[in-house]
Every structure is written in structure tokens, then in C-alpha cells.
Amino acid sequence: MIKKLTIVNGIIEDDLIDGIPVKKRIITPSGKNNVRTLIPLDLNSALGITNHNTANESPTADDEMHAKYFQTVENADETYIGAHLFVDADSITQALPINEIAYHAGDGKGDGNRRTIAVEICENGMILKAEENAKKLNAALILTYPQFKVYKHQDWSGKYCPRVILGRNAWTDFVADIEAYVHSAGKETSKSMETPWKLGGIEYARDEQFIEDYEYWLANINNSMPAWAVFLIVQKAVEKIREEFRQEKEGK
């Protein structure tokens, strides 16, 4: 199940996201700021996630290798480039703290670079599985930061990226699948975390016969109650008490 992540100082503390291992290979700053900009990215005002393809089909170009490569780039002091997270068919690797700006969107000081987290989808192997893992990662980030939106590199600079997804004309489905993951995770969360006491309330009302259509109330467990419903339930409760009181008196 996809859940809200635990993020400490920009690092994903979770070892797994829906069973996908999350590895940490955080680039060590060289002082030259090629990959490690050390510029803060405020996650509370961040816009969301920018998705990319690595544009490297080499079988060895997996998530771990890209993180390793970025350390070389950081040390070499030749170019400014970055990404927070790499995903392939079998794991996710975090290369940068997500609360630090990375150069990935090609829009200079624009919102893409300054206000979104980069997710790079590897093209080294089973691409559909890698995409599925990326969708789950996007969903977990949205559950963690509910204001997050899903972007593609192309949105910021026009670059044809993520090229594999765009090439299949699958971007709309990619976003829809993420939304579905978020939606079902939200449902699961409300069922497993909120219901012990909410369910108790509805079951009590049913057992005491304050409500008749238990299924209806169950389906609306997280909705607020209209005034008329409150009055009807109070009416039923009062009638029940009066009836019990009357029986008690007659019994004497």
C-alpha cells in the first residue's frame, strides 16, 4: 500500500514504497555546486514533481548508476545538472535531499528548477515496470505533500521529456494512474486509520436504532451531517428514551 512518507531533512526515511526498495546515495557536496546546489527548496510551497526519462538505454544505466554518475559530475565541476530521485524496474535511489533545488527542468531560475522535485525514470530495462514504480513514487510524494501536482520536463522548457512516455502518447494515462493510486491510498487510510472510532459511532447509532440505513452512513463516514439528519437522530433518541421510560413506569 502507498502511504505518506517520512521525510527528515529532505531525506526519505522509508525503506520501501509499496514494496519498492528506496536506496539513499546522497551526493557529497564538492563545494562547486554542480549537482549539490545547497539552495533550499521549501517543500511547503513547492509545486510538485517533474518527471523525466534518463535518455540512456544502456543496460547498466540503472538508478544506482545514475546517482554514482552524479557524484562524478559534482566533483568534475563542468556542468550544472541534478535530479532528486531515480527509478528503475527494481528500486528507487535518492541522490539529493528533496528540500534542495536541483537543475533539471531547463528553465533557469524558473519554477521547474526552483519549485519541483525531479524524478528520473530509467530506460535501462523493463521500462513499464520502471514507470509503474515512478507512478507509486509520485503518489507517495503527493500523499506527503497534498498540494503537489504532477509535471513533465516538457512543461517547463519544451524539451521532449520524458521521451519514452511522450513517445507512446501515454502522459495522460501516467498522470491518471498516479491520481488513482493517491485516491485509493486515501480511501485505505481513512478506512484503516480513522474508522476505529468513527465506525464505533455509526455502529452505536445502528445498535441503538437511531439510524436505519447503516450502509448509507458507512458510505458517508467522512462527510459532515446535514442539520435535518442531526434533528432526526435526536428525535429517534428522545423517542427511544421516552419509550423506555414509559415501559419502566408501566412495569412498576
Ligand SMILES: [Zn+2]
Ligand atoms: Zn528531462
